[in-house]
Amino acid sequence: MTETTTNLSLFEQLGGEGAVDTAVDIFYRKVLADYRINRFFDGVNMDKQAAKQKAFLTMAFGGPNNYSGQDMRDGHARLVKMGLDDSHFDAVIENLAATLTELNVPAELIAQVAALAETTRKDVLGK
Amino acid sequence: MTRIKFDDQIFESENEETVLQTLLRNNVQMPYGCKTGACQCCLMRSIDNSPPAESQVGLKDTQQKQNYFLPCICKPENDMSVELPNTKNVWFESDVIEKRYLSENVILLKLKSKEPLAFFAGQFVNLRRHDGIIRSYSISNIHNAEHELEFHIRILPNGNFSRWVADELEIGMPLSFSHAQGSCHYVEGKLEQSLLLIGTGTGLAPLYGILQDALFHEHYGEIHLFHGSRDASGLYMENELTQLAQKYPNFYYTPCLTGDNLDFETYTKGRANQIAFDKFQKLNGWRVFLCGQPEMVLQSKRTAYLQGASLKEIYIDPFSS
Numbered sequence: 001m002t003e004t005t006t007n008l009s010l011f012e013q014l015g016g017e018g019a020v021d022t023a024v025d026i027f028y029r030k031v032l033a034d035y036r037i038n039r040f041f042d043g044v045n046m047d048k049q050a051a052k053q054k055a056f057l058t059m060a061f062g063g064p065n066n067y068s069g070q071d072m073r074d075g076h077a078r079l080v081k082m083g084l085d086d087s088h089f090d091a092v093i094e095n096l097a098a099t100l101t102e103l104n105v106p107a108e109l110i111a112q113v114a115a116l117a118e119t120t121r122k123d124v125l126g127k
Numbered sequence: 128m129t130r131i132k133f134d135d136q137i138f139e140s141e142n143e144e145t146v147l148q149t150l151l152r153n154n155v156q157m158p159y160g161c162k163t164g165a166c167q168c169c170l171m172r173s174i175d176n177s178p179p180a181e182s183q184v185g186l187k188d189t190q191q192k193q194n195y196f197l198p199c200i201c202k203p204e205n206d207m208s209v210e211l212p213n214t215k216n217v218w219f220e221s222d223v224i225e226k227r228y229l230s231e232n233v234i235l236l237k238l239k240s241k242e243p244l245a246f247f248a249g250q251f252v253n254l255r256r257h258d259g260i261i262r263s264y265s266i267s268n269i270h271n272a273e274h275e276l277e278f279h280i281r282i283l284p285n286g287n288f289s290r291w292v293a294d295e296l297e298i299g300m301p302l303s304f305s306h307a308q309g310s311c312h313y314v315e316g317k318l319e320q321s322l323l324l325i326g327t328g329t330g331l332a333p334l335y336g337i338l339q340d341a342l343f344h345e346h347y348g349e350i351h352l353f354h355g356s357r358d359a360s361g362l363y364m365e366n367e368l369t370q371l372a373q374k375y376p377n378f379y380y381t382p383c384l385t386g387d388n389l390d391f392e393t394y395t396k397g398r399a400n401q402i403a404f405d406k407f408q409k410l411n412g413w414r415v416f417l418c419g420q421p422e423m424v425l426q427s428k429r430t431a432y433l434q435g436a437s438l439k440e441i442y443i444d445p446f447s448s
């Protein structure tokens with residue numbers, strides 16, 4: 001977990017699990033409506049997809065998770081085969097930032113979230 | 128290749144086979160119904176490993192934790208030891224007390240249970256014929272002191288169960304039914320919320336129940352019902368619904384038809400879901416109920432979500448056969 005000067009973790013400052021639940025609804029809707037990346041998220045079962053986005057957001061918010069870099073590689077390998085590249089990664093970060101803006105999260109926390117997500121880029125893109 | 132251990136026997140599953148297929152192929156007597164994960168007739172529990180998550184879709188979180196799963200949609204990833212739950216095959220007895228045609232091909236069937244019942248209007252039960260054939264039907268009435276259950280059953284030309292209901296089932300005859308299941312029902316509260324009800328064919332059955340329940344709880348937010356069919360013979364209860372719309376100023380009823388050359392003074396032309404989503408483009412804060420034809424239900428779920436409804440407030444009852 002990321003420690004900050006206030007002694008609260010990033011995850012706690014963002015509002016913890018409750019915040020993730022609210023954010024999933026907005027984030028997944030944005031992603032499904034974003035023609036650049038929605039083909040990756042087009043699962044038949046929306047509830048299951050939403051559950052996976054919850055795992056994603058928990059991780060992006062610096063919350064408790066058990067994913068290793070290898071898990072990120074394995075989990076996205078199927079998508080890399082479908083053509084996943086940097087432009088899609090950037091689009092996801094953009095949707096993530098837009099979601100947090102909509103939830104009135106302060107800019108400096110959004111920057112921390114983006115920086116944290118950035119650390120997974122190589123693994124997610126299988127580089 | 129994976130192995131399925133059941134009742135001290137070991138079965139090998141063939142490529143891409145579901146657990147249910149493996150068991151049935153080996154002549155294991157199993158209860159089952161829809162084979163698509165909807166009716167939950169075949170519910171099993173994994174004794175050793177956690178079952179694949181996709182075989183637990185639709186189960187209560189408490190059941191998921193206990194490793195319950197649906198063998199009809201479970202393609203095993205590892206060897207599994209499985210058992211039928213202790214509550215297997217809990218069936219209740221009832222008598223048919225009413226049967227009448229609501230339209231050319233829809234029957235209203237009313238059962239009276241021998242025991243008190245717990246259910247929400249809009250949930251479904253499995254009905255079981257004497258020879259063991261099982262089909263799911265949605266409950267269209269609210270709870271009453273007489274322990275009655277009402278269903279709208281569409282008669283399919285070659286429908287095994289529905290034709291039997293039409294041709295042979297008579298008032299006074301017994302019929303077994305299961306626990307009420309499913310989460311497509313009205314939950315008391317947020318009385319000011321707008322409700323959107325979209326159904327095709329006998330998808331009206333659960334919606335009619337949900338409507339009754341909402342009105343019973345004095346829901347005062349707007350309630351919009353869109354009922355769709357190809358031609359007028361597929362719609363039914365139009366008089367009741369029109370009268371309800373006159374009686375309750377917050378209830379709106381829109382019968383929709385997709386066929387040609389129809390009376391479009393009375394009906395709106397087009398698909399019920401499209402008409403509804405064109406009319407209400409912002410669904411933020413709405414509660415949405417989608418019932419009937421599975422493609423319509425799943426497509427509408429996505430549209431409702433993209434137009435602002437929260438996934439947790441979209442309730443669906445797809446009639447998969």
Ligand SMILES: Cc1cc2nc3c(=O)[nH]c(=O)nc-3n(C[C@H](O)[C@H](O)[C@H](O)COP(=O)(O)OP(=O)(O)OC[C@H]3O[C@@H](n4cnc5c(N)ncnc54)[C@H](O)[C@@H]3O)c2cc1C
Nearest residue numbers: 262263264265279280281286287288289329332446447448
């Ligand atoms: C959760 C749930 C709730 C349900 N609620 C209701 C309900 O409230 N009311 C209701 O009437 N049904 C409902 N159904 C559907 C019902 O369970 C049966 O599938 C249906 O009645 C057909 O059963 P059957 O034995 O008559 O036909 P079957 O013998 O099982 O099938 C007959 C044949 O008809 C075909 N067929 C399917 N649909 C049509 C169609 N529209 N037109 C022509 N042919 C078709 C099938 O592919 C099949 O080949 C529900 C299903 C589920 C899963």
Ligand code: HEM
Nearest residue numbers: 037040041052055056059060067075088089092117120124
């Ligand atoms: C920003 C860095 C990212 C992180 C931290 C991340 C994290 C995760 C996590 C934790 C899961 C759940 C895995 C599981 O439990 O099954 C997941 C799944 C998924 N991710 Fe990512 N992800 C990232 C970027 C992306 C990008 C750029 C895309 C595509 C544009 C993407 C598309 C998906 C999809 C479609 C799934 C579901 C996979 C499936 O259906 O099996 N992710 N991600």
